[in-house]
Amino acid sequence: MTAPRRTAAGDRGGRPPVSSAHEVAAVAQRVLLERGFDETSVDELAAAAGISRRTFFRYFPTKADVLFADSPAEVERFRAGLAAGGPADSWRVVVTRAVMEALRFAPEDREWALHRAQLFFTVPAVQAHAVRVWATWRQLAVDHARRVRHDDPLFSLAVGHAVLAATLAAHEYWTREPAADLGDLLARTLDLLLPPDPPSQR
Amino acid sequence: MTAPRRTAAGDRGGRPPVSSAHEVAAVAQRVLLERGFDETSVDELAAAAGISRRTFFRYFPTKADVLFADSPAEVERFRAGLAAGGPADSWRVVVTRAVMEALRFAPEDREWALHRAQLFFTVPAVQAHAVRVWATWRQLAVDHARRVRHDDPLFSLAVGHAVLAATLAAHEYWTREPAADLGDLLARTLDLLLPPDPPSQR
DNA sequence: CACGTTATGGCACGCGGTGCCACAACGGAA
DNA sequence: TTCCGTTGTGGCACCGCGTGCCATAACGTG
Structure with missing residues (x-):
C-alpha cells in the first residue's frame, strides 16, 4: 500500500534541510544582540541565516523563540x-x-x-x-x-x-x-x- | 500670546470626548469574556463601544490594556x-x-x-x-x-x-x-x- | 465669523504570524 | 532513465495589531 515507510537506513528521504534550527538560532541570536530585538525584523534574521522568512517560521514558531532554542x-x-x-x-x-x-x-x-x-x-x-x-x-x-x-x-x-x-x-x-x-x-x-x-x- | 490657557471654569475647551476609557473598558471587557480574547478583534471592540478603531488605540495603547483599566x-x-x-x-x-x-x-x-x-x-x-x-x-x-x-x-x-x-x-x-x-x-x-x-x- | 483647541476617524504602512500551493531535492522502484 | 512518494523550501496572499499622518468635527472664546 503506497509503501509509507522508508526502507530503513538512516530514516532519510526527501529534500535535505538547507540549514538547522541550531545554526539559524546561532546566527539570529548574534544579530539580535547586535542590532536589538525590536529593531530587527524577521526578514533580516532570515536573510542573515540564508533562508526565507517562511522557512524561519518553520524552524521557530515565533521570533522570540529563537532566543530559547x-x-x-x-x-x-x-x-x-x-x-x-x-x-x-x-x-x-x-x-x-x-x-x-x-x-x-x-x-x-x-x-x-x-x-x-x-x-x-x-x-x-x-x-x-x-x-x-x-x-x-x-x-x-x-x-x-x-x-x-x-x-x-x-x-x-x-x-x-x-x-x-x-x-x-x-x-x-x-x-x-x-x-x-x-x-x-x-x-x-x-x-x-x-x-x-x-x-x-x- | 496665543492665549494657551483656557480662561478657567472647568478647564474645558475643544471637542468633548464621545466616550471615556472607563466606558470603553466596561464594554470591551464584557465582549472579551463572552467571545474570547484572541477571537475578538480590536475592530469588534471598537464597534461595540461605538468608537473607531483608531480612537480605541488612543484610549488604550494595546488591546490587552483594556483588561487592566x-x-x-x-x-x-x-x-x-x-x-x-x-x-x-x-x-x-x-x-x-x-x-x-x-x-x-x-x-x-x-x-x-x-x-x-x-x-x-x-x-x-x-x-x-x-x-x-x-x-x-x-x-x-x-x-x-x-x-x-x-x-x-x-x-x-x-x-x-x-x-x-x-x-x-x-x-x-x-x-x-x-x-x-x-x-x-x-x-x-x-x-x-x-x-x-x-x-x-x- | 474667525480662531485656537481637543477629540475623532480614515488612510496607509510596517511587522508578526498563518494558510495555501507550487516546486526543488532527495531515495527508491519499475 | 523515468516515475513516484517524501520532505524541505519559498513565494504569495491574507489577517490582526499597532503607529504616523492628516483632514475634520465639535466645542469655547474673541
Missing part, C-alpha cells in the same frame, strides 16, 4: 534533576540542585547567557515570551512539590511560583552584577524564597 | 499600603496588608475579577501583558524591601519577585477553587513565599 534541553535537565533526588534528600535541596543543574552553562556560553538575561529585563516582548516558556518549569516544580505535600495544592503552587521568582531574581541581580556567579545567586534566592519544610504539626 | 488604582493602593505601615509593624505584615488592600474588590466585581484571573492563566497574550504591568508592583516591593535591608540588594529583589509569585499563586489557585476567598489565599501564599525576617546575625 536550548530551552528544551534546560527543561529536560531540570526534570532529570528533580527525579534524581533520593528519598533522603530534603526536597528544598533537590529543587535547588535541579535548578542549578538545569541553568548551568559552559564557560564559553557565559556571555551569551548574560546577554540573553539582559534582554529579559529590557525588552518587554522577550520577557513576555519567557514567561510562557517558563510555565513548563513551574509545572514541573508544582508536580514535584505535590509529591511532598499532596494534601496542600496551594503549597504546591506556591513552590512552583517560588522557583520562577528565585530564578528571575537571580538573573535580574546577575544582569546588574555580571561578575557574580549565577549558581551562587540561584542558591541564595532559592533559599530565600522556597517555603520552609512543612512543620510537623498536623 | 483599573490597574493604576490598584498600584496606587499598593503604594499607599506600603507607606502606611508604622515603624512598629513587621515589614512582612505591611507588605501582606498592602497586597490584600490593593487587590480588594467590591462584591459585585468579584465575578469580573475571577474571569480576568482566568484569562491570565489561559490566554498567553494576556499573561504576557500582565507581567509587564506587574513590573510596577515588583519595583514598589523592591523599594520597600530596600528600606528594610538596604545592605542586601539580592534580598530586596527576592522580596519583589516573591510578592508577584505569591499573587500569581493565589490567583491560580483561585481560578481552580473559585469558592475560596482571594484575600485568604493571598495571606497564605505571602506567608509562604516572603523571606523570613533577617536573622539578627550580622
Whole structure:
C-alpha cells in the first residue's frame, strides 16, 4: 500500500534541510544582540541565516523563540534533576540542585547567557515570551512539590511560583552584577524564597 | 500670546470626548469574556463601544490594556499600603496588608475579577501583558524591601519577585477553587513565599 | 465669523504570524 | 532513465495589531 515507510537506513528521504534550527538560532541570536530585538525584523534574521522568512517560521514558531532554542534541553535537565533526588534528600535541596543543574552553562556560553538575561529585563516582548516558556518549569516544580505535600495544592503552587521568582531574581541581580556567579545567586534566592519544610504539626 | 490657557471654569475647551476609557473598558471587557480574547478583534471592540478603531488605540495603547483599566488604582493602593505601615509593624505584615488592600474588590466585581484571573492563566497574550504591568508592583516591593535591608540588594529583589509569585499563586489557585476567598489565599501564599525576617546575625 | 483647541476617524504602512500551493531535492522502484 | 512518494523550501496572499499622518468635527472664546 503506497509503501509509507522508508526502507530503513538512516530514516532519510526527501529534500535535505538547507540549514538547522541550531545554526539559524546561532546566527539570529548574534544579530539580535547586535542590532536589538525590536529593531530587527524577521526578514533580516532570515536573510542573515540564508533562508526565507517562511522557512524561519518553520524552524521557530515565533521570533522570540529563537532566543530559547536550548530551552528544551534546560527543561529536560531540570526534570532529570528533580527525579534524581533520593528519598533522603530534603526536597528544598533537590529543587535547588535541579535548578542549578538545569541553568548551568559552559564557560564559553557565559556571555551569551548574560546577554540573553539582559534582554529579559529590557525588552518587554522577550520577557513576555519567557514567561510562557517558563510555565513548563513551574509545572514541573508544582508536580514535584505535590509529591511532598499532596494534601496542600496551594503549597504546591506556591513552590512552583517560588522557583520562577528565585530564578528571575537571580538573573535580574546577575544582569546588574555580571561578575557574580549565577549558581551562587540561584542558591541564595532559592533559599530565600522556597517555603520552609512543612512543620510537623498536623 | 496665543492665549494657551483656557480662561478657567472647568478647564474645558475643544471637542468633548464621545466616550471615556472607563466606558470603553466596561464594554470591551464584557465582549472579551463572552467571545474570547484572541477571537475578538480590536475592530469588534471598537464597534461595540461605538468608537473607531483608531480612537480605541488612543484610549488604550494595546488591546490587552483594556483588561487592566483599573490597574493604576490598584498600584496606587499598593503604594499607599506600603507607606502606611508604622515603624512598629513587621515589614512582612505591611507588605501582606498592602497586597490584600490593593487587590480588594467590591462584591459585585468579584465575578469580573475571577474571569480576568482566568484569562491570565489561559490566554498567553494576556499573561504576557500582565507581567509587564506587574513590573510596577515588583519595583514598589523592591523599594520597600530596600528600606528594610538596604545592605542586601539580592534580598530586596527576592522580596519583589516573591510578592508577584505569591499573587500569581493565589490567583491560580483561585481560578481552580473559585469558592475560596482571594484575600485568604493571598495571606497564605505571602506567608509562604516572603523571606523570613533577617536573622539578627550580622 | 474667525480662531485656537481637543477629540475623532480614515488612510496607509510596517511587522508578526498563518494558510495555501507550487516546486526543488532527495531515495527508491519499475 | 523515468516515475513516484517524501520532505524541505519559498513565494504569495491574507489577517490582526499597532503607529504616523492628516483632514475634520465639535466645542469655547474673541
